[in-house]
Amino acid sequence: MVLFGIVSIILIIGGPAVQQLMNALLSFVTSKYEWMYISIYVINFVFFLFLIFSKYGKIRFGKADPDHDFSGFQWGSMVFATAIDASILMLSASDPLQYLQHPAFGAKPLSKAAFAYANVVGEFNWGPMAWMMFGTATIAIGYTMYVKKIPVRRLSTVIPVLRGDQLYKKVLRQLIDFLVVFGIMGGIGSSIGMEIPVIARVLSIIVGIKDTLYLKLFLFFILLILFSLTVYAGLNKGIKKLSAWHIYLAIIFLAIVLLVGPTKFLVGSEGQTLKLMGQHFTALSFNKANAGTNGFAQHQTLFYWGWWLAYMPVMGLFIARISHGKTIRQIIIGMMTYGVGGCLSFYAVLGGYALWLQQSGTLNIVHILNTQGQAAVQAALITTLPMSKLMLILFCVSCFIFLATTISSSAFIVSSFTSLDLSNGRQPSRWNRMTWVIVFIFFSLGIVIVGGFEVVQAICTVAGFPLIFVCALLLYSIYKDVTSYAPMQAKVPSYLPVVHLRPMQRLVFNHYLHNLGQDDF
Numbered sequence: 001m002v003l004f005g006i007v008s009i010i011l012i013i014g015g016p017a018v019q020q021l022m023n024a025l026l027s028f029v030t031s032k033y034e035w036m037y038i039s040i041y042v043i044n045f046v047f048f049l050f051l052i053f054s055k056y057g058k059i060r061f062g063k064a065d066p067d068h069d070f071s072g073f074q075w076g077s078m079v080f081a082t083a084i085d086a087s088i089l090m091l092s093a094s095d096p097l098q099y100l101q102h103p104a105f106g107a108k109p110l111s112k113a114a115f116a117y118a119n120v121v122g123e124f125n126w127g128p129m130a131w132m133m134f135g136t137a138t139i140a141i142g143y144t145m146y147v148k149k150i151p152v153r154r155l156s157t158v159i160p161v162l163r164g165d166q167l168y169k170k171v172l173r174q175l176i177d178f179l180v181v182f183g184i185m186g187g188i189g190s191s192i193g194m195e196i197p198v199i200a201r202v203l204s205i206i207v208g209i210k211d212t213l214y215l216k217l218f219l220f221f222i223l224l225i226l227f228s229l230t231v232y233a234g235l236n237k238g239i240k241k242l243s244a245w246h247i248y249l250a251i252i253f254l255a256i257v258l259l260v261g262p263t264k265f266l267v268g269s270e271g272q273t274l275k276l277m278g279q280h281f282t283a284l285s286f287n288k289a290n291a292g293t294n295g296f297a298q299h300q301t302l303f304y305w306g307w308w309l310a311y312m313p314v315m316g317l318f319i320a321r322i323s324h325g326k327t328i329r330q331i332i333i334g335m336m337t338y339g340v341g342g343c344l345s346f347y348a349v350l351g352g353y354a355l356w357l358q359q360s361g362t363l364n365i366v367h368i369l370n371t372q373g374q375a376a377v378q379a380a381l382i383t384t385l386p387m388s389k390l391m392l393i394l395f396c397v398s399c400f401i402f403l404a405t406t407i408s409s410s411a412f413i414v415s416s417f418t419s420l421d422l423s424n425g426r427q428p429s430r431w432n433r434m435t436w437v438i439v440f441i442f443f444s445l446g447i448v449i450v451g452g453f454e455v456v457q458a459i460c461t462v463a464g465f466p467l468i469f470v471c472a473l474l475l476y477s478i479y480k481d482v483t484s485y486a487p488m489q490a491k492v493p494s495y496l497p498v499v500h501l502r503p504m505q506r507l508v509f510n511h512y513l514h515n516l517g518q519d520d521f
Contacts, residue, residue: 137316186463
């Protein structure tokens with residue numbers, strides 16, 4: 001808390017000097033350590049492909065219980081909701097416009113080829129390789145919780161090589177838990193720092209007031225109240241109810257844009273995007289979208305890779321908790337289906353609609369992005385829709401709900417990581433939860449005051465960097481766990497009396513006995 005307080009003060013009083021420092025730090029990390037980001041994502045992706053198609057994919061996280069486990073659709077809906085941070089509402093519309101001016105694969109800016117490639121890199125950055133990163137923490141935590149039956153409140157718990165009373169293991173466990181908090185803070189701060197200016201701009205259009213720092217401070221005050229009430233109420237009474245609105249608002253907003261917009265164009269454009277992404281998937285995986293040059297597309301991918309790494313522990317713990325009774329294969333394929341599908345839907349609809357506005361000459365939305373910024377793009381795009389005032393309100397409410405859910409859940413998880421004792425299923429203390437809410441707000445306020453999307457990118461990329469090493473340890477832990485997996489089968493003790501069974505009776509008895517675990521027997 002002290003560390004983040006110091007960083008927040010530096011951000012608030014540092015001004016342009018901090019912005020220059022963050023830009024320099026971003027350039028240093030992306031130029032010197034790009035290979036580490038790329039390597040861990042490629043290794044992670046290949047590893048999970050191996051798990052899916054191997055015999056280890058059949059490992060089940062606890063005995064299936066249809067009466068209490070979530071159905072496929074319920075589980076998928078909640079997994080999809082984890083992807084719907086308010087950031088995707090904003091970036092899915094503005095990212096394609098950036099790639100239109102800085103196209104990948106050698107296309108000329110604003111050319112026909114540039115329009116074809118405009119959504120490819122953006123969808124890749126929210127696609128299979130990104131979602132597989134959430135799978136790392138999910139499988140490691142889920143295996144520990146449901147197969148080993150060890151309670152998990154901190155990420156260091158799921159790394160077997162760090163168990164023990166040796167001093168160096170204790171230090172490493174504390175270090176990993178700290179890095180998790182550091183990553184979450186970077187991801188959360190970047191989310192709020194990016195989204196508050198956009199919400200402020202849209203709100204200024206709705207109510208007709210100037211978009212000033214005072215309006216942003218007012219929004220921070222509202223968020224503080226909302227976060228505090230949600231986190232104070234706890235996991236079931238607060239966060240669970242707020243999360244329920246995630247999926248409904250997202251579907252309603254997306255469906256309206258799809259139906260009132262150029263539906264045929266959006267569907268056809270997405271088909272072309274998926275085809276091109278498949279053709280260039282290997283080049284994109286190794287961050288070679290611009291034939292070896294470290295250009296705009298490469299910088300964007302590294303920013304996203306840092307962001308997904310930062311959120312990995314939180315999302316992994318959430319998905320693991322709702323995955324009881326499912327196999328490793330079902331979880332990974334489900335994340336690929338619902339998670340990736342949900343993210344790509346936003347790029348297909350909002351990104352496709354922004355490209356259509358530019359290509360058809362309806363609105364020079366690229367000029368708006370270059371002269372007025374990302375927030376103005378969202379407002380301009382929404383005002384082209386029917387019932388624009390209502391759509392602006394829906395957009396603002398959606399952003400607030402999405403942001404509040406993510407931040408509240410993250411504050412709850414961080415307070416768990418920073419509690420010394422959570423025995424007997426206790427929740428983190430309320431003062432701990434509330435303190436982290438205040439730290440989140442203060443830290444994010446510093447990012448907003450410094451301003452600039454480059455600062456957001458730098459914080460995300462740097463915050464995710466230490467979690468590269470945590471991810472490597474998790475992958476090793478998963479490999480050791482699944483390769484040593486040996487399900488216990490019930491055996492009939494020798495003292496049981498011999499019973500003569502008819503063939504059908506014997507068949508039923510053997511089938512039932514085979515499916516019993518040792519505890520059930």
